[in-house]
Amino acid sequence: MVPQAGIFPSELTALRSAGLLIGLAIVAYTLARRRSLRNADVLILLLAGLGLILVTGTEAVDGLLSAFSFEKGNGGRILGLAVFAIFILFLMILRALSQASRNSRQLSAALEGLAWEEFRQAGNPERFRGKIAILVPAYNEAENIGQVLDQMPADVCGLATATLVLDDGSRDGTGDVAVAHGATVARHVTNRGGGAALRTGYRLMVDSGAEIVVTLDADGQHLPAEMERLVKPVLDGEVDVAHGSRVLGHADRNHFARELGIVFFNRLVSFITRTHVTDCSNGYRAVRTTVLPQLVLRQEQFHTSEFMIEAIKRGIPAKEIPITVEQRLHGHSKKPAVFRYGVGFANAIFRTWLR
Ligand SMILES: Nc1nc2c(ncn2[C@@H]2O[C@H](COP(=O)(O)OP(=O)(O)O)[C@@H](O)[C@H]2O)c(=O)[nH]1
Ligand SMILES: [Mg+2]
Numbered sequence: 001m002v003p004q005a006g007i008f009p010s011e012l013t014a015l016r017s018a019g020l021l022i023g024l025a026i027v028a029y030t031l032a033r034r035r036s037l038r039n040a041d042v043l044i045l046l047l048a049g050l051g052l053i054l055v056t057g058t059e060a061v062d063g064l065l066s067a068f069s070f071e072k073g074n075g076g077r078i079l080g081l082a083v084f085a086i087f088i089l090f091l092m093i094l095r096a097l098s099q100a101s102r103n104s105r106q107l108s109a110a111l112e113g114l115a116w117e118e119f120r121q122a123g124n125p126e127r128f129r130g131k132i133a134i135l136v137p138a139y140n141e142a143e144n145i146g147q148v149l150d151q152m153p154a155d156v157c158g159l160a161t162a163t164l165v166l167d168d169g170s171r172d173g174t175g176d177v178a179v180a181h182g183a184t185v186a187r188h189v190t191n192r193g194g195g196a197a198l199r200t201g202y203r204l205m206v207d208s209g210a211e212i213v214v215t216l217d218a219d220g221q222h223l224p225a226e227m228e229r230l231v232k233p234v235l236d237g238e239v240d241v242a243h244g245s246r247v248l249g250h251a252d253r254n255h256f257a258r259e260l261g262i263v264f265f266n267r268l269v270s271f272i273t274r275t276h277v278t279d280c281s282n283g284y285r286a287v288r289t290t291v292l293p294q295l296v297l298r299q300e301q302f303h304t305s306e307f308m309i310e311a312i313k314r315g316i317p318a319k320e321i322p323i324t325v326e327q328r329l330h331g332h333s334k335k336p337a338v339f340r341y342g343v344g345f346a347n348a349i350f351r352t353w354l355r
Contacts, residue, residue, distance in 0.1 A: 016056045023052030111188045112200045119186045125208035132161045133210035137197035138218035139168040142177045143330040149181035151224040156231045168197040195303030202292045214286045220329035222284040229321050230286035240291045241311050241318035244284035249322030257338045272353050273312045280305040284323055291316050302348035309352040
């Protein structure tokens with residue numbers, strides 16, 4: 001290549017040569033594979049390859065760089081290019097993140113829609129109209145759920161109950177056991193997480209016209225006998241949400257790290273919401289069905305604090321009620337190990353607070 005002042009560099013350094021080769025390779029690869037790539041990817045790859053050729057094989061961007069005070073010499077040019085490259089990468093990461101969250105929301109919506117269709121076609125909504133709906137999210141709880149369902153009260157505070165088990169893609173026959181023990185079952189065809197299971201359950205209960213929804217776990221940690229404590233203040237019109245609290249009530253001992261986490265997260269939620277919260281990691285609660293559509297619920301897994309913060313943000317009248325949390329009957333918690341649990345929990349709190 002004959003250097004031409006102004007457009008081509010006077011000397012093709014090793015770095016420039018490497019960049020030029022990579023740029024050419026990217027363009028060649030993209031052209032060769034263009035039929036099997038998405039048009040958007042062809043465009044992005046071509047832009048990246050041609051961009052690399054432009055900055056390594058020519059001086060065309062030097063004017064732009066010096067306009068931003070990245071002068072040639074002493075690595076100034078390469079620093080300028082790196083700054084621009086980081087900015088472009090940042091934009092691409094943002095795009096990828098927003099695409100991932102859109103995909104995730106669409107998947108949840110599809111699972112929810114399928115569950116509702118199946119539920120409606122089976123004529124199940126009628127079973128819940130005007131009743132207290134007991135909603136039990138369950139993932140691989142076949143050895144626990146029967147015992148839990150057998151304890152469900154037929155009515156609470158004089159109002160009839162009906163139980164919906166939201167089988168979250170279980171592979172151990174949880175749904176069949178639940179049906180055998182008298183529950184109505186709706187299901188996610190694949191596992192999505194306790195939060196997603198509850199969201200689908202809420203949607204089904206809102207559309208069925210249930211009066212109050214009570215949620216409790218399928219593993220026997222929450223006691224159906226204590227349901228009246230949660231339902232009464234809602235039914236009496238005192239509040240719209242009654243959250244169970246193991247701190248006000250009683251809890252069997254947990255992992256040390258998880259206990260510490262619970263104390264920390266209760267403080268954190270109290271601080272950011274400027275209220276006093278004693279137990280933000282509890283899934284036993286009663287809610288008036290009509291307030292559910294006001295809540296923006298997005299968490300697939302770490303839903304307990306999201307529900308609580310959302311209710312506070314929307315100014316929904318609520319109170320905490322002492323309840324007991326026992327050890328699960330059989331098996332192990334399906335939640336991730338301590339570190340990932342902590343990160344997931346913190347992430348849920350901040351995301352809910354920020355939006
Ligand atoms: N962890 C988890 N629980 C789920 C899922 N789907 C539904 N659940 C139900 O959510 C409830 C709480 O889950 P568990 O693993 O006991 O969490 P922990 O009590 O916080 O340790 C149980 O009734 C689960 O069966 C899921 O994908 N993951
Ligand atoms: Mg549990």
